[in-house]
Amino acid sequence: MTLFGALGFTTPWLLLGLLALPILWVVLRAVPPAPVRRLFPGVVLLLGLKDEEQVSDRTPWWLLLLRMLAVAAVIVGLAGPILNPDRDAAPVGDRPLLIVMDASWASAGDWRARSEALDGLLSRAARDDRAVALLRLTAPEAPMFQSANALRQRLSGIQPEPWETDTARMESAAARLPDGPFDTYWFSDGLAREGREDMLAALEAAGSVTVYESPQSLYALAPARFVDGNVALTLKRLRPSGEREVVVNAEGRDPAGNPATLATLPMTFADGAVIAEGELSLPAELRARVDRFEVATTQSAGATTLSDDSLRRREVALIAGTENREGLELLSPLHYLQGALEPTADLIDGALSDVLPANPDVIALADVATLGGEAEAVRDWVENGGMLLRFAGPRLAGSDVSRGEEDPLMPVRLRAGGRSVGGAMSWGEPKSLAPFDAESPFFGLDIPEDVTVNAQVMAQPDPTLASRVIAQLSDGTPLVTRKRVGQGQIVLFHVTANAEWSTLPLSGLFVSMLERLAVSSMPAQPEIEELEGTTWQPQMVLDAFGDLRDAGTLPGVSGEALVSDPLGPDLRPGLYAGEDRNLARNVVTADTELRPVTWPDSVPVEGLAGPEETPLAGWLLALAIAMLFADILASLALTGRLRGSRGAPAAAAILAAVLILPGGAEAQESQPTGDDFAIEATAEVTLAHVLTGNENVDEVAAAGLQGLSDTLFYRTSVEPGEPLGVDLENDELAFFPLLYWPVTPDQPTPSGDAYAKLNEYLRSGGMILFDTRDADIAGFGAASPNGRKLQELAEPLDIPPLEPVPQDHVLTRTFYLLQDFPGRYVGRDVWVEAAPPDAELVDGMPFRNLNDNVTPVVIGGNDWASAWAVSDNGQPMLPLGRGFSGERQREIAYRFGVNLVMHVLTGNYKSDQVHVPALLDRLGQ
Numbered sequence: 001m002t003l004f005g006a007l008g009f010t011t012p013w014l015l016l017g018l019l020a021l022p023i024l025w026v027v028l029r030a031v032p033p034a035p036v037r038r039l040f041p042g043v044v045l046l047l048g049l050k051d052e053e054q055v056s057d058r059t060p061w062w063l064l065l066l067r068m069l070a071v072a073a074v075i076v077g078l079a080g081p082i083l084n085p086d087r088d089a090a091p092v093g094d095r096p097l098l099i100v101m102d103a104s105w106a107s108a109g110d111w112r113a114r115s116e117a118l119d120g121l122l123s124r125a126a127r128d129d130r131a132v133a134l135l136r137l138t139a140p141e142a143p144m145f146q147s148a149n150a151l152r153q154r155l156s157g158i159q160p161e162p163w164e165t166d167t168a169r170m171e172s173a174a175a176r177l178p179d180g181p182f183d184t185y186w187f188s189d190g191l192a193r194e195g196r197e198d199m200l201a202a203l204e205a206a207g208s209v210t211v212y213e214s215p216q217s218l219y220a221l222a223p224a225r226f227v228d229g230n231v232a233l234t235l236k237r238l239r240p241s242g243e244r245e246v247v248v249n250a251e252g253r254d255p256a257g258n259p260a261t262l263a264t265l266p267m268t269f270a271d272g273a274v275i276a277e278g279e280l281s282l283p284a285e286l287r288a289r290v291d292r293f294e295v296a297t298t299q300s301a302g303a304t305t306l307s308d309d310s311l312r313r314r315e316v317a318l319i320a321g322t323e324n325r326e327g328l329e330l331l332s333p334l335h336y337l338q339g340a341l342e343p344t345a346d347l348i349d350g351a352l353s354d355v356l357p358a359n360p361d362v363i364a365l366a367d368v369a370t371l372g373g374e375a376e377a378v379r380d381w382v383e384n385g386g387m388l389l390r391f392a393g394p395r396l397a398g399s400d401v402s403r404g405e406e407d408p409l410m411p412v413r414l415r416a417g418g419r420s421v422g423g424a425m426s427w428g429e430p431k432s433l434a435p436f437d438a439e440s441p442f443f444g445l446d447i448p449e450d451v452t453v454n455a456q457v458m459a460q461p462d463p464t465l466a467s468r469v470i471a472q473l474s475d476g477t478p479l480v481t482r483k484r485v486g487q488g489q490i491v492l493f494h495v496t497a498n499a500e501w502s503t504l505p506l507s508g509l510f511v512s513m514l515e516r517l518a519v520s521s522m523p524a525q526p527e528i529e530e531l532e533g534t535t536w537q538p539q540m541v542l543d544a545f546g547d548l549r550d551a552g553t554l555p556g557v558s559g560e561a562l563v564s565d566p567l568g569p570d571l572r573p574g575l576y577a578g579e580d581r582n583l584a585r586n587v588v589t590a591d592t593e594l595r596p597v598t599w600p601d602s603v604p605v606e607g608l609a610g611p612e613e614t615p616l617a618g619w620l621l622a623l624a625i626a627m628l629f630a631d632i633l634a635s636l637a638l639t640g641r642l643r644g645s646r647g648a649p650a651a652a653a654i655l656a657a658v659l660i661l662p663g664g665a666e667a668q669e670s671q672p673t674g675d676d677f678a679i680e681a682t683a684e685v686t687l688a689h690v691l692t693g694n695e696n697v698d699e700v701a702a703a704g705l706q707g708l709s710d711t712l713f714y715r716t717s718v719e720p721g722e723p724l725g726v727d728l729e730n731d732e733l734a735f736f737p738l739l740y741w742p743v744t745p746d747q748p749t750p751s752g753d754a755y756a757k758l759n760e761y762l763r764s765g766g767m768i769l770f771d772t773r774d775a776d777i778a779g780f781g782a783a784s785p786n787g788r789k790l791q792e793l794a795e796p797l798d799i800p801p802l803e804p805v806p807q808d809h810v811l812t813r814t815f816y817l818l819q820d821f822p823g824r825y826v827g828r829d830v831w832v833e834a835a836p837p838d839a840e841l842v843d844g845m846p847f848r849n850l851n852d853n854v855t856p857v858v859i860g861g862n863d864w865a866s867a868w869a870v871s872d873n874g875q876p877m878l879p880l881g882r883g884f885s886g887e888r889q890r891e892i893a894y895r896f897g898v899n900l901v902m903h904v905l906t907g908n909y910k911s912d913q914v915h916v917p918a919l920l921d922r923l924g925q
Contacts, residue, residue: 007081007082007083009079009080009081009082011078011079011080012079013079014075014078014079015075015076015079017075018072018075018076021068021071021072024068024071025064025068060638063631063634063635063638066627066630066631066634067627067631069627070624070627070628070631071624073620073621073623073624073627074620074621074624076620077616077617077618077619077620077621077624078617078621079617080615080617081615081616081617081620082615082616083615083616094128094129094130095130095181095182095183095207096130096131096132096133096145096178096180096182096183097121097125097130097131097132097133097182097183097184097185098132098133098134098135098143098177098178098182098183098184098185098203098206099118099121099132099133099134099135099184099185099187100135100137100173100184100185100186100187100203101114101118101134101135101136101137101158101186101187102137102138102165102187102188102189102191103136103137103138103139103158103159103160103161103187103189104137104138104160104161104163104164104165104189104191104544105160105161105162105163105164105300105301105302105544105587106164106189106190106191106218106300106302107160107187107189107214107544108160108162108299108300108301108544108545108546109214109216109218109298109299109300109303110214110216111159111160111544111545113214114187114212114214115155115158116881116882117187117212118155118158118187119152119155119881119882119885120882121185122148122149122151122152122155123148123152123882125148126147126148126149126152130148131145131146131147131148132145132146132147132148132151133145133146133151133178133182134151134158135173135176135177136158136161137165137169137170137173137199138160138161138163138164138165138169139161139569140169140172140173140176141176142176142178143176143177143178145178145182152884152885153885155885156826156885159543159544160544160545161544161569162301162541162542162543162544162567162572162573162587163566163567163568163572163573163587164191164193164566164567164587165193165195166193166194166195166566167193167194167195170193170194170195170196170198170199171195171198173199174195174198174199174202177202177203177206180206181206181207182206182207183207183208183209183210184203184206184207184208184209184210185209185210185211185212186203186209186210186211186212187212188211188212188213188597189214189218190213190214190218190238190596190597191218191238191594191595191596191597192595192596192597192598193597196597200599200600200603204602204603209603210603210604210605210606211599211603211604211605211606212605212606212607213597213605213606213607214607215607217237217238217239217241217244217298218237218238218239218300218302218594219235219236219237219238219246219295219298219300219302219303220235220236220237220302220303220587220588220592220594221233221234221235221236221248221293221294221295221302221303221304221305221588222234222235222236222305222588222589222590222592223305223584223586223588223589223590224293224305224307225590227279230279230280230281230282231250231279231280231281231282231287232277232278232279232280233248233265233267233277233278233279233280233293233305234275234276234277234590235248235267235269235275235276235277235278235295236274236275236276236588236592236593236594237269237274237275237276237594238274238594238596239274239596240272240273240274241269241272242271242272243268243269243270243271244268244269245266245267245268245269246266246267246268246269246276246295246296246297247264247265247266247267247295247296247297248264248265248266248267248278248293248294248295248296249261249263249264249265249293249294249295249296250262250263250264250265250280250282250290250292250293251290251291251292251293251294252289252290252291252292253289253291254289258791260791261788262282262286262289262290263280263282263286263290264296265278265279265280266278274594290307291306291307291548291575292304292305292306292307292548293305293307294546298546299545299546299547300544300545300546301542301543301544301545301546301573301587302587302588303546304542304546304586304587305584305586305588306540306542306548306573306574306575306584306586307584308575308581308582308583308584309518309581309582309583310583310584314345314346314360314361314362314518315345315346315348315358315360315361315362316341316345316346316347316348316360316361316362316363316364317347317348317349317350317352317355317358317360317362317363317364318334318337318338318341318347318348318349318364318366319351319352319355319363319364319365319366319368320332320333320334320366320367320368332498333366333367333391333393333496333497333498334364334366334497335498336497336498336499336505336506336510337364337366337497337505340505340510340511340514341514345362348360352371352374352378353374356374356377356378356381359381359386360386361386361387362386362387362388362389363378363381363386363387363388363389364389364390364391364497365388365389365390365391366391366393366496366497366498367391367392367393367394367395367396367496367497368390368395368396369395369396369398369399369401370399370401371409375408375409378409379408379409379485381488382409382485382486382488382489382490383485383486383487383488384486384487384488385486385487385488386488387488387489387490387491387517387518388409388488388489388490388491389491389493389517390409390410390490390491390492390493391492391493391495391496391497392456392457392492392493392494392495392496392501393496393497393500393501396414396457397457401414402414403415403416403460408485409490410483410490410492411468411481411482411483411490411491411492412459412460412462412464412465412468412478412481412483412492413459413460413462414457414458414459414460415457415458415459415460419455419456419457419458419477420454420455421453421454421455430452430453430454431452431453431473431474431475431477432447432449432451432452432453432473432474433447433451433453433471433472433473433474433479433504434471434472434473434474434476435447436470436471437470438533439470440470440471441470441516441517442470442471442480442512442513442516444529445509445512445513445516446509447509448507448508448509450503450507451502451503451504451507451509452502452503453473453479453495453501453502453504454501454502455495455500455501455502456473456477456479456494456495456501456502457494458477458478458494459477459478459481459494465478465481468481468482468483469481470482470491471513477494478494479493479494479495480492480493480494480513481494491517518581527563528559528560528563528564531558531559531560531562531563532559532560533559534558534559534578534579535556535557535558535559535578536556536557536558536559536562536576536577536578536583537551537556537576537577538551538554538556538557538572538574538575538576538577539551539574539575539576539577539582540574540575541554541572541573541574541575542572542573542574542587548574551572551574554572557570557571557576559578562576562583562585567585567587571585572585573585573586573587677724677731677732678732678735680721680722680724681724681732681735681736682735683721684719684720684721685718685719685720685721685737685905686720686721686722686723686724686735686736687705687708687709687720687723687724687736687737687738687740687901688705688723688724688725688726688733688735688736688738688739688740689701689702689704689705689723689724689725689726689739689740689741689742689865690725690726690728690739690740690741690742691725691726691727691728692742692743692744692747693744693746693747693748694744694746694747697742697744697773698725698742700742700865700866700869700877700878701725701740701742701865702723702725703865703868703869703870703871703877704740704864704865704866704867704868704869705723705740705865705868706722706723706869706870707868707869707870707876707877707894708868708894708897708898708901709721709722709723710870710874711868711894711897711898712897712898712901715898716815716898716902718901718902718905724736726739728750728754728757728758729750729751729753729754732757733757733758733760733761733766734761734764734766736766737766737767737901737904737905738766738767738768738769738900738901738904739761739766739767739768739769740769740771740864740865741768741769741770741771741793742771742773742865743770743771743772743773743786743787743789743790743793744786744789745785745786745788745789747789747793749792749793750793752796755796755797758797759796759797759798762797762798762799762856762857763798763856765854766856766904767854767855767856767857767858767900767903767904768856768857768858769857769858769860769864769900770790770793770794770857770858770859770860771823771860771861771862771863771864771865772784772786772787772789772790772859772860772861773786773824773861773863773865773866774786774787774861774863775824775825775861775862775863784861786861787861790859794857794859797857799856799857800833800834800856801833801834802831802832802833802834802857802859803831803832803833803834803835804829804830804831804832805821805829805830805831805832806835807819809832809835810903811832811855811858811896811899811900811903812899813899814898814899814900814902814903814906815895815898815899815902816895816898816899818892818895818896818899820892821860821862821892821893821896822862822867822889822892822893822896823860823862823863823864823865823866823867823868823893823896824862824863824864824866824867824878824880824893825861825862825863826862826889829860830858830859830860830862831857831858831859831860832855832857832858832859833855833856833857854903854904854907855903858900862893864893864896864897866878866880867880867889867890867893867894868893868894868897876890880893
């Protein structure tokens with residue numbers, strides 16, 4: 001493409017035709033040679049006559065100018081003019097091109113635009129026959145120059161990483177740069193980092209450097225924290241600008257276990273501010289179900305913060321064996337416990353039978369000996385993950401609980417009678433605490449000198465006692481013992497919860513010991529000393545786009561690394577499980593500072609967003625045709641042929657010719673109704689789409705089904721009719737094997753009668769393809785407005801349990817063998833009816849036997865209609881990607897549509913085992 005300022009030409013050599021215009025002007029203006037004069041006697045009779053209507057022997061200048069402009073418009077139009085052409089092209093030259101990408105979480109928000117720009121660079125490099133290499137700074141590897149087309153084939157596998165480029169990776173990348181001269185295109189994420197200057201200097205030494213930097217806003221969400229009982233959030237942005245409101249969603253699961261948005265918090269950046277703060281008030285039950293907070297308008301790991309046990313205030317039930325005596329609150333068994341736990345936990349009062357249904361995290365029993373009829377229920381609660389925290393006292397010391405045999409709700413057996421020291425009949429002086437062992441959860445806590453014990457209940461020595469002691473006195477007698485029961489634990493303080501037997505409840509050590517036992521809320525970020533020697537197993541990890549994924553077989557990490565090491569391939573952001581708590585490692589911390597990078601003046605910086613590319617060829621050719629018709633009218637007028645009775649038909653004929661030009665008049669098609677609707681819907685196999693009320697969406701849906709119908713006609717034995725739009729309130733649905741339902745946030749919710757028809761349609765074998773069109777169906781798209789609307793629309797429907805399409809589902813082989821199901825978007829899950837529990841693989845067979853069942857719904861967000869849509873001339877209506885990769889994506893989208901319709905029409909016959917040999921042969925197995 002040749003560029004002239006904001007105008008480009010795909011075939012500029014055709015502009016040479018403009019040089020012929022002066023010659024054409026001279027030819028048209030030339031006067032024919034004068035005739036040879038011969039005297040004819042009869043001419044004498046004409047002498048004296050005067051011709052009132054003279055015809056000029058020269059064409060008027062304005063008509064010549066009109067013709068010249070028409071010819072010029074044709075020439076320029078055929079040269080392929082484009083206004084604001086894509087300038088993401090390498091400069092003219094033959095040096096290799098190195099593409100450097102930060103590829104961090106900060107790049108994920110506009111990754112699609114970056115991928116399209118990268119595809120444009122590679123296509124131009126291929127046209128110029130330039131070698132290309134790719135270097136990602138988040139995962140530096142030695143770049144190898146290769147053909148641009150070879151790299152384009154790997155575009156779908158180039159993804160950002162959920163961490164940043166640190167100094168070590170920058171130095172590693174600089175050391176791996178290829179030798180020799182080369183030009184560089186650097187896709188920057190806009191963040192300033194240490195080591196970038198050295199990297200830039202190395203690249204400039206090899207050749208020219210051009211930087212691409214997105215103008216899109218970049219947001220980072222710091223971890224949530226508790227402030228006065230509310231969830232406090234801090235949102236940061238990269239650059240100061242005007243006042244702006246940003247919505248943060250609290251995502252989790254509803255009571256039924258389905259992903260949902262549990263709360264929203266609008267946060268406002270003041271004019272010129274880069275930090276916005278807000279607080280969210282959530283009940284404890286709702287707060288416990290929040291698993292992450294995320295910025296509603298940004299898909300990025302930095303705009304998502306995971307919550308762990310540090311966010312959830314623990315619910316603690318306090319139960320005492322004796323009632324408080326009025327005026328003697330300091331002697332109450334629960335007084336010091338309440339003081340220690342109130343700031344950080346939600347306390348529950350009441351009888352044991354009343355608090356168990358609330359399923360608290362901890363039940364604290366202060367001098368309670370026997371539990372009576374609730375003992376079995378408490379044991380089940382502990383086995384399911386509860387913590388039973390028991391304190392000794394006179395009632396427990398005087399009882400027979402856990403004497404002969406170990407009580408199921410006690411960690412150890414107890415000796416008959418207690419032990420008191422320091423009195424008139426004492427065994428010695430009050431005892432102090434021994435230092436905590438390395439295996440103890442209290443390891444590392446400082447023991448104040450004034451903490452002493454005057455009395456305690458003694459543990460009966462046995463082979464298991466040593467392993468259950470987590471704190472002891474200076475003489476070696478147990479102070480705190482613990483026993484694991486199922487997923488929960490039972491802890492016994494061998495002293496009272498008040499100051500009657502020891503000074504422990506009067507000290508800060510008592511509060512710290514409760515925190516270490518996870519009785520109150522967890523510390524937001526444990527100290528590295530607390531995690532020494534521990535191993536944490538990843539449960540869920542974040543990708544760069546902020547989506548949670550199962551950690552799979554990722555190895556565990558040490559506690560020290562989890563807190564201090566930078567994120568990378570060996571330490572991914574996500575949720576990690578320890579021995580007694582979960583800890584989240586987020587991309588952004590409270591100390592993270594977003595600083596925009598400043599590039600030197602010698603480096604040109606271009607944005608990913610620019611003026612929209614506008615082809616002008618059609619407009620110029622249409623203008624040329626219009627000017628030629630104007631020339632015809634002018635010529636007829638000059639010759640007098642538009643006058644009289646013959647002028648009107650001529651003008652009418654010209655106007656008719658203009659009106660029948662393509663686009664001159666649009667046919668207004670009306671939607672059939674009543675009997676006509678039934679006849680048209682049943683005459684042939686007819687696909688239908690649900691009318692949403694949004695004109696643009698309905699138009700694309702109709703064009704998409706038309707494109708899919710054409711594909712079915714050409715490739716299969718199915719010959720569909722024209723697709724129809726369906727009004728759910730008034731039209732019959734039984735005529736259609738497939739309903740395509742595009743979801744928009746503002747479409748009306750169907751009435752009860754409409755839902756009754758829809759449920760009957762699904763039960764009778766029909767299929768609905770729900771398309772949120774947003775490429776975000778994590779949890780059925782709960783993170784987007786379209787996804788939330790889908791949940792609202794689908795709630796009254798009789799939909800079976802769903803699962804992502806398994807590899808052996810019949811949709812992967814009904815007509816074509818497919819591995820994924822792209823539309824306008826690629827790489828998101830598609831949900832279908834879950835397979836029955838008894839559908840198991842048979843030895844030697846690669847597919848399960850799933851006969852006859854057709855999934856009643858298919859749910860996705862890949863915007864298939866846009867990929868299928870065709871215009872009136874059969875050409876694709878909407879662009880899809882760039883070059884070969886885009887057309888390949890459209891082809892796979894068509895194949896998915898064919899498989900979908902064939903699945904509806906033929907059921908699961910392709911899962912019959914008789915087809916297995918042919919399928920294996922095609923798969924090359």
